[in-house]
Amino acid sequence: MAKLFGNLHLVLAIGLVAALALMFGFADSVAIDGNSIGRWLHLFFGVLWIGLLYYFNFVQVPGMPKIADEHKPAVTKTIAPSALFFFRWAALLTVVTGLWIAMINGYMVNALTFAGNPYENLIGAGMWMALVMAFNVWFIIWPAQKKVLGIVEATADEKAAAAPRALIASRLNTLLSFPMMYAMVSANLG
Template identity: 40%
Template sequence: MIVNLFSGHGLLELNELALLRWAHIVAGIIWVGLLYFFNFVQMPAIAAATADQGGPGPAAIGKYILPRALLWFRWAALATWLTGAWYLVRTDQLLAAFTLGLSRGGDTAYGLPMGIGVWLGTILLINVWLVLWPNQKKVMGIVKTEGEADLARARKTIATVARINAALSIPMLMFMVAAGHGVAL
């Protein structure tokens, strides 16, 4: 792709599959990078800021960093999933991936690891949009809560599901890379 740019060929001549793969990888790096940021940097920092009686508290994180980071997190998750799905459509592998390579004489050497990665990525995406985001809106005050107990439940759900997503991201990445590089399971 980069060779095309420097060899006098324009962007219009770039291979669609190469662009899809590149977009998928970049969006995935943003998504998973923010997932790790939330789990390994932000959540411990908020806990430390809350415990620090003389410090500024977690308000700055919640007001300035969290909304922007969550915006990028949500949309990077969707962009990653959509570019990955479109790549699989264009390579005629979508059905094979979602059926773990067992459909219509599918290639299980590719379909099984890719399918496991696809299903894990789909679970992560569902968690982002249908579990994390509704609860994050409560914590950030975008939607009303039904009192302190509801807010505490939302915080606990966020912490639990974020940790689950972080844990699931490791095998997801392993299986997706295995599928594309011929790593035997």
């Protein structure tokens, strides 16, 4: 068991096979189409994205001042860059799969323009919040973190200015995540 669960790629592969078995096991009674696959991927990427957002805001950022200076490079040189890789790509893929779902279900324009029914308008509000959050990830948080973590060259002043910029964008994303998730979950009840 330790060998199985010690190998992340094997665990992911087995999880994928189990999901496919579940899908095809119920294929006679449940449609397997672009919508169901899109929703499944949207949920996976969304959980990964928001989970990492909460990890950064609830664990890593508050925990860094408690870490001895000689141990901080373990986080800033190894853990944070890896977490930020999954964070930014999960953000992008969450948005792409969400837009895919809205497109194939025919409500994307109505949702984004608030020209639809209450269901479409609520999901549209969630979509706009997610778009703002993804923008923050790719165009504010990630460029700032590259400077802070030393991934790109930056002066001490540039690093000092980048840290609060990344923190504010990250905290805005945390703030927006609550109403965004409400919109996403509640709109699906309509």
